Amino acid sequence: MSTIRSKVLAAAASLTLLAGAGVAAAGSASASSAGCAFTNGCATLHGTDAASHAVAMDAKRQSSAPGTLIIGYPDIPGDGATSFDAVIHYTNGKKTTSYQDTGFTLSPTFTSVPCLLTTDPAVTPAGTPLTAGGNIMTVKSTTGTVTASPSSGSSIVLGGAGSLTIDEQYASDGTSCQAAYTGTVAQFTAGTEGAPDKAPLTIPTSPGGSIWTFLDSDTGGTFSFPGLPANVSWTPGGSLTADTSTAVPGTYSNVGVTYTAPDGAVWTATFTLKVSGIKTVNPGPNIPYFTFVYAKGGVWSNECVTANNGSGGLVLQTCTLGKDQNQDFYALDGTGAKSAALQTSSAAFRIQNVIAAVTSAADSCLTDPSSLDPATPQTDAADVAASPAGRQLRADGSCTLGVNEWTWAS
Numbered sequence: 001m002s003t004i005r006s007k008v009l010a011a012a013a014s015l016t017l018l019a020g021a022g023v024a025a026a027g028s029a030s031a032s033s034a035g036c037a038f039t040n041g042c043a044t045l046h047g048t049d050a051a052s053h054a055v056a057m058d059a060k061r062q063s064s065a066p067g068t069l070i071i072g073y074p075d076i077p078g079d080g081a082t083s084f085d086a087v088i089h090y091t092n093g094k095k096t097t098s099y100q101d102t103g104f105t106l107s108p109t110f111t112s113v114p115c116l117l118t119t120d121p122a123v124t125p126a127g128t129p130l131t132a133g134g135n136i137m138t139v140k141s142t143t144g145t146v147t148a149s150p151s152s153g154s155s156i157v158l159g160g161a162g163s164l165t166i167d168e169q170y171a172s173d174g175t176s177c178q179a180a181y182t183g184t185v186a187q188f189t190a191g192t193e194g195a196p197d198k199a200p201l202t203i204p205t206s207p208g209g210s211i212w213t214f215l216d217s218d219t220g221g222t223f224s225f226p227g228l229p230a231n232v233s234w235t236p237g238g239s240l241t242a243d244t245s246t247a248v249p250g251t252y253s254n255v256g257v258t259y260t261a262p263d264g265a266v267w268t269a270t271f272t273l274k275v276s277g278i279k280t281v282n283p284g285p286n287i288p289y290f291t292f293v294y295a296k297g298g299v300w301s302n303e304c305v306t307a308n309n310g311s312g313g314l315v316l317q318t319c320t321l322g323k324d325q326n327q328d329f330y331a332l333d334g335t336g337a338k339s340a341a342l343q344t345s346s347a348a349f350r351i352q353n354v355i356a357a358v359t360s361a362a363d364s365c366l367t368d369p370s371s372l373d374p375a376t377p378q379t380d381a382a383d384v385a386a387s388p389a390g391r392q393l394r395a396d397g398s399c400t401l402g403v404n405e406w407t408w409a410s
Helices: 002-015 018-028 034-038 354-359 380-384
Strands: 042-046 054-059 071-072 084-092 096-109 115-116 130-132 135-142 147-149 155-158 164-170 175-184 187-189 210-215 222-224 238-242 250-261 266-281 286-294 301-308 314-318 331-334 350-353 364-368 394-397 406-407
Touching: 071 314, 331 354, 350 354
Parallel strands: 115 175
Antiparallel strands: 042 054, 042 406, 054 071, 084 286, 096 266, 115 266, 130 135, 135 164, 147 155, 155 187, 164 175, 210 238, 222 250, 250 266, 286 301, 286 331, 301 314, 331 350, 350 364, 364 394
């Protein structure tokens, strides 16, 4: 007879929840779910305290009064903690923005000039620097010992047999250019080297199209583009392609282009790049979270587990249809993902408070810091004390994997 009466009362209570349950399906929090109100199939969180006592989440004195402390209750046979309803809700995650480029516009910012770059260290000859036609020459690499002879700088003599590479600086047009020369004899005489490599670099300026290709009269070299905005597609052959690019639209100045010829000569220039594209904003993924409603005997109490000010001790407060995110908790699985499987999985989860996570994502998880015997009654003052820690559960524990893990079971 008492069982029938219990079910009737549960059914009557659930009638007040139908509107709330519908709101929850739309994404806002409600107090309880019909499944808990109609049955005794609710459950609670099970974990361990700081002294490795097995504990279950419960309301102190198993009271549903507002302000009741949430404590670690003895999780042993015959000492069953009362039930909560873990109500799942969903909210939209952060929106994502993406771009599909539709075209590029290029314009050079100064005329390119040939310049040789080398990774070999410069070796300054002893005595007066070498000159050729008024241009200073410096040794870049050698297999022998370098000396300068005579001191007038008219030649370089190797201390041993081998090859020699020299750079000549050209500055007649106001720019700094270099050309490479190699000698394979013991004596290198200034003025007998060949002419510098002056192959031009061509920046494309024709309007139209989504592929822009840089050119050089040499063949076999490669291009690179230092300073390009992220997600612009380019090839070593000198092409920029909008068709496969997803850069943020805008105007980018001082983008570099470098051509390295087969003989080692390098040409550099800069240009302005204007990127055109289509912006797409997509809604974020649905993110599951839970509210924990005290439901002794499977009947909704209208009181939800709440973290005071988003951290610290947990108490019961009137459910707010999700408006107070101190009552909202993520169930973090073994990968750190926010899981919807808390009620359906036997796995362990870290229970993270939504508001506390804003302040400290690393220290915002449900914890029982107490070393006291959970079966020994304590005053409220003792249970909320920080030292020695009382039995009140808190939402400022470590969220490290393997620490402060909880399972959902009856």
